[in-house]
Amino acid sequence: AQSVTQLDSQVPVFEEAPVELRCNYSSSVSVYLFWYVQYPNQGLQLLLKYLSGSTLVKGINGFEAEFNKSQTSFHLRKPSVHISDTAEYFCAGGRTGGFKTIFGAGTRLFVKA
Amino acid sequence: GAGVSQTPSNKVTEKGKYVELRCDPISGHTALYWYRQSLGQGPEFLIYFQGTGAADDSGLPNDRFFAVRPEGSVSTLKIQRTERGDSAVYLCASSPDLGGGEETQYFGPGTRLLVL
Numbered sequence: 001a002q003s004v005t006q007l008d009s010q011v012p013v014f015e016e017a018p019v020e021l022r023c024n025y026s027s028s029v030s031v032y033l034f035w036y037v038q039y040p041n042q043g044l045q046l047l048l049k050y051l052s053g054s055t056l057v058k059g060i061n062g063f064e065a066e067f068n069k070s071q072t073s074f075h076l077r078k079p080s081v082h083i084s085d086t087a088e089y090f091c092a093g094g095r096t097g098g099f100k101t102i103f104g105a106g107t108r109l110f111v112k113a
Numbered sequence: 114g115a116g117v118s119q120t121p122s123n124k125v126t127e128k129g130k131y132v133e134l135r136c137d138p139i140s141g142h143t144a145l146y147w148y149r150q151s152l153g154q155g156p157e158f159l160i161y162f163q164g165t166g167a168a169d170d171s172g173l174p175n176d177r178f179f180a181v182r183p184e185g186s187v188s189t190l191k192i193q194r195t196e197r198g199d200s201a202v203y204l205c206a207s208s209p210d211l212g213g214g215e216e217t218q219y220f221g222p223g224t225r226l227l228v229l
Contacts, residue, residue, distance in 0.1 A: 043116075043117070043220040045220070090156070092155070094215075095214075100169055101214045103157070104155050106155050
């Protein structure tokens with residue numbers, strides 16, 4: 001069975017500091033992976049996605065993620081965060097060619113001034 | 114253009130009652146998903162429609178849950194004999210083509226269901 005695990009439920013960080021939000025997946029088959037963000041009182045929106053090819057994926061708002069097949073990870077990074085990055089971040093994925101997307105439990109990023 | 118809309122935004126009902134939750138996808142989007150998000154959890158897949166048909170309904174928790182999309186656009190999630198454990202935010206998402214789960218999903222704001 002596939003699963004997506006976000007290793008941190010909350011990540012507090014100071015403004016302009018770098019951040020990494022960790023995500024591990026379990027699957028024995030080819031996968032696709034996403035990071036979605038949910039700002040307060042808004043719907044989920046896509047940050048970036050990995051389907052195949054280059055393992056370093058760049059997304060919106062300066063975020064990037066690296067697909068690591070050997071470690072089954074897809075960690076999200078940003079070199080310098082802003083107050084406006086405060087939100088809930090969800091890692092999600094599924095089997096290539098499938099329809100069912102599995103979401104992690106979410107990581108709440110809290111950027112402090 | 115207009116995004117995915119869901120109505121009502123909030124629904125309070127009593128245990129045992131029947132509820133319907135509506136989703137209007139982005140115009141022209143052929144794929145539609147329903148998810149359930151409980152407090153402190155990520156969205157949990159319920160069902161996926163390709164056009165009018167449910168291509169994958171493996172996430173529906175039991176036979177009290179049913180979803181339809183009769184004309185391939187608007188979808189309704191129906192819950193019979195509601196239970197307190199059904200309380201959650203129900204999310205709808207749509208995507209533009211039939212590429213499966215790999216396609217970007219555009220989410221609505223959700224319907225917050227509270228069963229008393």
